[in-house]
Amino acid sequence: MIVKAELGQRFLLTGSRFCSQRSLSPERREEADKSGEPAGGGRKRRRGGGEDLQEYPVMVDRRIQIVWLQLRSLPSRHASHIVDEHPTHLLSLSVVLLNFLSPSETGPTPRVSFSLGSPGRFLTRFSSPDVSNTTTLLLSEDGDVLYVGSRDAVLALDVSHQDAITLKGKLDWSPSEKDLEQCSMKGKKMSDCPNFIRVLQFLNSSHIYACGTFAFSPRCTYINSETLTMSLKPDEGRGRCPYDPYQRNTAIIVDGELYTGTVADYRGNRPVISRHLSEGRRVDLKLDDTLGWLEDPTFISSTVVPDEEKIYFFFSEVGREYDFIDKFIVSRVSQICMSDIGGQRTLQKRWTTFAKAQLLCQADNELPYNVIQDIDTLLPAEGAPADDTLFYGIFTSQWSVNSGRSAICSFRLSDIKSVFSGNYKVLNRDTLQWSTRVQEKVANPGECGLHNASDNALRFVKENFLADDSVRPVGRTLTMVSPEHRYSHLSVQRVQAANHRDYTVLFLLTESGYLHKAVLLQSGAHIIEEVQVFEQLQPVKSLKLSIPQGVIYVGTSEGVVRIPTSNCSVYWTCPQCILARDPFCGWEPNSRVCVEVKSTKIPLVQDVDRGNVEEACSSVSLTHRSRFSSTKLSAGELVSVSLNEVVRLQCPPSSRLSQQQWERPNSRLSPDLYLHLEDGSLSFVATPTTLGHYLCLSTENSFQQTMAIYHVKQKSSNPPPSSHPITQAGGRLGPRLLTSEGPQRTESEPVPEAEQAEPTQSSKNPQTPTSEAKDSPRWTEESGPRGSEFGKERPLMWSRGPCYLKELVVVSVLLVLCISLLITVLLYVFRQRCRSRTTIQAGTPPRDSGSPVEQEALRGHCGSKRNGKALHSGQGGMVCNGALTGSNGHLPNTPI
Known part of the structure; x- marks a missing residue:
């Protein structure tokens, strides 16, 4: 083990040095070898064991775990041999060890969850039997019409009504039978040969430009947005739309020109970023196919920065600057200038302003999230410079150690511009290795206006298009990490709260079908809800956010779903409205309702940063609310039970971030009598000791509220039960968004109407949030709960759940009875045997008693017979040779 530990340290140091030198010039690498210092200039960090570990640039291959496991299973001498013979694995193993040493992260938990069809979150759906693959969305400027690109059709949906989505128009655009036959002859599945609309952009105020795969022969056309008819005959769409419906692409139209990122051939081997629909002296441009400017990319998104007159493309590709066993995927951002018209002799009809850089979404000493999944642009606030533009992206990892995890990273436009204005890498055509260019710049790659530059300058930018530095996230940290959810799409919005502060809200869609709404705070991300x-x-x-309408549209393979960005009415008390920490919602103290901030000019109560109920709701009565009556019922919810009956009391939590606890008046809940279940409910057997009042409390963010009050009472008259029945009582005094059971009642007693309790809420010391509940009772059996009020809307919920406690008790009793009976029988048999032996031994003379004469006479008397009959002297039997015999020499009463 000591040898392997030394090898592990050797892996870390050597691997870090090896990694750092891979991207250095030969001169700097030689100097590093001579000095013995790490060439990457990384600083040293001290870990828990005391070793100094080098900070490393992360580059990993997929076989690192297998190599490490093989090393652990080998003897020390073989492990040393691997180190000497396979130095390329040093980097991989160092990354694995550093990842093991790093602490595991826990992501934020959604505060509340709304299941499908929940009344707390109303969703509007559109689907039709003859419509499928509604995956490309385009929203009109006024937000009243949603254009949808689907399979063999373009739809116009009327979304102006809040309660319904209706079909306004439909344009059928499907391939002919001949086109489908030719697609099938190319070896493609018939299910992939229809026309899948992949490009849908506004060309101007009256027309839409659309492109589809069209049986693996892309076509594009102009569509009148009012009549939804084709204005011109479709033309070829190569380089504008992918051939394969499964290939990702991106497209954007700016000033009537189409900028696309896709593939330009049938096999998908020619990726291209190009411009189309150019007019005047401007020509269509594309990348030079022979330079390897793109390495098997997967295009994600594209956006325009008007003040910069640049188009930015986001994609992932193979990082050729890294040398590994398997392909190492990196995320990229590339730029082109809208004013680019190509070179005069060099780079004719080619981009002269193309440059790309790596997006690095990584925390310190951890594996990077290197595969970008989606990205959205957050424009700067009003009056802020364009450099404050932020890009929020979803990143995942290509390695199994981070499988199922997602990370959110944000990048600032000023940082991207700084990387593009720095140094660039150069490719050695002989060795096919990248290194940092140390020679003087002939031109600045990525700079606009190079179309008039000299041929020497254009050749320089032609060979120097990969930035040397990587774009780091804002604050050099991850915005959010989710170890449990894998996100696929996101939208971002800046929301102004009641205090006129701006907050960033992310809408994240998981692969499992949930939409998360998260607000970014100084303390970290807070997931307000999941739907x-x-x-x-x-x-x-597709995920499309309509800020003016306050809704989100999700395009799936089966239809379109519309979700409101907020629903403040679900928070029906001031504490719930504050604890939600939703910048969309605030508490209106006069009408005592939670409303949207933008819907009123009345000052609202809100605390997004801390969610402090005690301060925010100080002017609001926590025990008197407009939705509840003032009638007090100290008994709580009545639960009538029989003795020896299993009782289960429900306690719905106020949120998924709250903690539940149970209390009894003037007594504590002994673990010998009570069972606290994972869902917060309390289970016990009804006995004279356990009858009485029960109070369930929920604590969240140092604020405590009463969620349920029960009075467990013995039934007045009831025959003895044959087994242990189960009474399950559930009441809900707090939020109504987490339970869906209907009202039920027991068979013994009806529940009095209008006798239901309102939560009793109180603020506690944040340092000791539970001491009061444990040490001092809040109420007594005589007076009932303090401050508890009962409303009109809380139903009594009774149900019989699958509990096997009574079966366990019956089986245990039967087992004890069987064991007792068996022991009794064994004792009786043993006693009888002992008594029989004692009787026999008492009637038998000792074998050595009497004189020899007497023994001889006795033997002779036993053996003498007359006429075949044994002689006897009037006795029915005698003892002979230690055996009791009768007149015939056998046992008495035994037939011969």
């Missing part, structure tokens, strides 16, 4: 969008897993290709 289930669809039940069964299905491909999601």
